[in-house]
Amino acid sequence: MAKVSKTRKPKGKEKPVILITNDDGVMAPGIRNLIEAVKDLGKIVVVAPDKPQSGMGHAITIGFPLRLHPVKLMDDVEAWSCSGTPVDCVKIAVDKVLHRKPDLCISGINHGANHSINVIYSGTMSAAIEASIENIPSIGFSLLNYSLEADFTGARHYARLIVEKILKTKSDKHLCLNVNIPSVDVSLIKGIKNCRQAYAKYEEDFHERKDPTGRKYYWLTGEFVNFDKGKDTDVWALENNFVSVVPVQFDLTNYTLKTKLDKTLKW
Amino acid sequence: MAKVSKTRKPKGKEKPVILITNDDGVMAPGIRNLIEAVKDLGKIVVVAPDKPQSGMGHAITIGFPLRLHPVKLMDDVEAWSCSGTPVDCVKIAVDKVLHRKPDLCISGINHGANHSINVIYSGTMSAAIEASIENIPSIGFSLLNYSLEADFTGARHYARLIVEKILKTKSDKHLCLNVNIPSVDVSLIKGIKNCRQAYAKYEEDFHERKDPTGRKYYWLTGEFVNFDKGKDTDVWALENNFVSVVPVQFDLTNYTLKTKLDKTLKW
Numbered sequence: 001m002a003k004v005s006k007t008r009k010p011k012g013k014e015k016p017v018i019l020i021t022n023d024d025g026v027m028a029p030g031i032r033n034l035i036e037a038v039k040d041l042g043k044i045v046v047v048a049p050d051k052p053q054s055g056m057g058h059a060i061t062i063g064f065p066l067r068l069h070p071v072k073l074m075d076d077v078e079a080w081s082c083s084g085t086p087v088d089c090v091k092i093a094v095d096k097v098l099h100r101k102p103d104l105c106i107s108g109i110n111h112g113a114n115h116s117i118n119v120i121y122s123g124t125m126s127a128a129i130e131a132s133i134e135n136i137p138s139i140g141f142s143l144l145n146y147s148l149e150a151d152f153t154g155a156r157h158y159a160r161l162i163v164e165k166i167l168k169t170k171s172d173k174h175l176c177l178n179v180n181i182p183s184v185d186v187s188l189i190k191g192i193k194n195c196r197q198a199y200a201k202y203e204e205d206f207h208e209r210k211d212p213t214g215r216k217y218y219w220l221t222g223e224f225v226n227f228d229k230g231k232d233t234d235v236w237a238l239e240n241n242f243v244s245v246v247p248v249q250f251d252l253t254n255y256t257l258k259t260k261l262d263k264t265l266k267w
Numbered sequence: 268m269a270k271v272s273k274t275r276k277p278k279g280k281e282k283p284v285i286l287i288t289n290d291d292g293v294m295a296p297g298i299r300n301l302i303e304a305v306k307d308l309g310k311i312v313v314v315a316p317d318k319p320q321s322g323m324g325h326a327i328t329i330g331f332p333l334r335l336h337p338v339k340l341m342d343d344v345e346a347w348s349c350s351g352t353p354v355d356c357v358k359i360a361v362d363k364v365l366h367r368k369p370d371l372c373i374s375g376i377n378h379g380a381n382h383s384i385n386v387i388y389s390g391t392m393s394a395a396i397e398a399s400i401e402n403i404p405s406i407g408f409s410l411l412n413y414s415l416e417a418d419f420t421g422a423r424h425y426a427r428l429i430v431e432k433i434l435k436t437k438s439d440k441h442l443c444l445n446v447n448i449p450s451v452d453v454s455l456i457k458g459i460k461n462c463r464q465a466y467a468k469y470e471e472d473f474h475e476r477k478d479p480t481g482r483k484y485y486w487l488t489g490e491f492v493n494f495d496k497g498k499d500t501d502v503w504a505l506e507n508n509f510v511s512v513v514p515v516q517f518d519l520t521n522y523t524l525k526t527k528l529d530k531t532l533k534w
Contacts, residue, residue: 058388
């Protein structure tokens with residue numbers, strides 16, 4: 001497994017260690033594009049799920065053990081597949097593969113949008129959030145295109161630009177950025193905008209079907225509805241061909257509501 | 268399936284509809300205790316996982332359909348088991364069981380703590396958060412005792428008290444409370460405190476073992492470390508025998524960091 005310095009910050013010419021993961025699985029085109037985009041910026045170590053894990057949110061594996069296997073993705077890149085969730089991948093990467101915290105964790109490039117409420121369901125973003133919990137600055141990248149044949153040119157360009165910038169900047173140790181890239185020709189992307197998470201949600205509509213024995217089953221489908229007309233949101237930025245960057249936190253306390261409850265809810 | 272009024276608010280003598288779910292599974296003692304504690308406060312409809320789903324966080328089922336089966340838990344209580352995650356249970360309950368939003372969603376009583384960072388891994392709390400995303404006020408309850416034989420007396424008492432209070436109060440439609448109850452005799456519990464989420468995390472330590480064919484596998488274990496000395500946190504309240512109540516949000520935007528990045532990160 002990776003032999004890396006026990007010290008956290010790269011000194012002099014020492015390359016930063018960049019952990020790469022995703023939720024579409026280690027063989028997905030998105031992660032390959034992310035590796036290729038940043039390969040020369042540090043020592044790359046990949047620990048990613050051995051199968052698709054979209055929609056796994058912040059799930060961890062309890063009650064079952066995990067497997068870890070070396071995989072050959074490309075030259076000069078140490079890569080491992082893990083039988084667990086994206087969050088498991090970050091945990092086992094730090095404890096068993098790297099034996100220390102990497103300098104940066106990047107996740108993706110996700111096949112499909114992780115803007116607005118999607119951040120909460122996304123395995124890609126949960127891996128990045130897990131890294132930030134562990135004091136590892138992190139970035140999740142998503143391209144607004146679900147196709148396996150999607151054109152990653154724009155996503156690669158902006159992922160590299162953002163990783164370079166973050167590596168040069170003294171980061172907050174809990175820094176976690178949710179980056180979404182519009183699925184348009186790179187020449188049409190107008191730039192990068194810091195945003196807030198749009199208030200949007202899915203209106204669920206389960207499709208009811210019957211199996212060959214006549215028993216019902218249900219497929220989750222839903223319509224995405226954006227209730228947020230703000231021009232400072234990730235959805236607005238993406239609709240206007242900007243790359244959206246939302247800083248994400250793991251303190252879920254609703255402080256506004258807490259202040260209100262302190263006044264109104266006497267126990 | 269449940270025949271309930273299409274209108275949201277209970278009028279006159281109409282009982283409020285209370286959706287109950289959990290992550291330990293429909294047969295867990297915790298959910299039975301929660302049902303018994305609040306049974307007379309409304310029309311109870313249970314939709315809970317058909318197997319333990321602890322640590323599933325905000326996972327949803329993509330790529331597989333869901334099953335829904337009626338189960339007999341106790342008299343006068345409509346109950347369903349669902350093959351999906353806790354978040355799936357809330358989604359399918361609203362769309363296919365109730366055909367409308369319930370007046371309140373309660374989740375638990377979880378076997379084990381969901382204070383501090385646990386909120387992010389917890390299926391119990393993710394179900395409650397999902398309800399709040401869908402404009403359903405919600406409360407997750409957890410008892411600081413993992414045992415299936417735990418004494419739920421204190422947890423039942425406070426769960427009922429809190430549900431009664433929230434049903435009487437005009438709630439924020441996104442209200443989501445993370446309630447943890449200390450595992451001590453009810454006579455020792457000093458009361459209820461509104462809190463913020465403590466900054467704490469797990470230091471992972473995967474146990475490495477070998478299977479009968481000699482191949483390695485890894486068990487996730489970890490030590491819980493609380494870095495937060497504040498007396499306004501859920502961990503402090505619980506250590507001092509208070510029931511902790513943390514209002515929880517699904518807007519993950521880190522506004523403090525956003526303001527900082529707006530000044531320092533020029534793209």
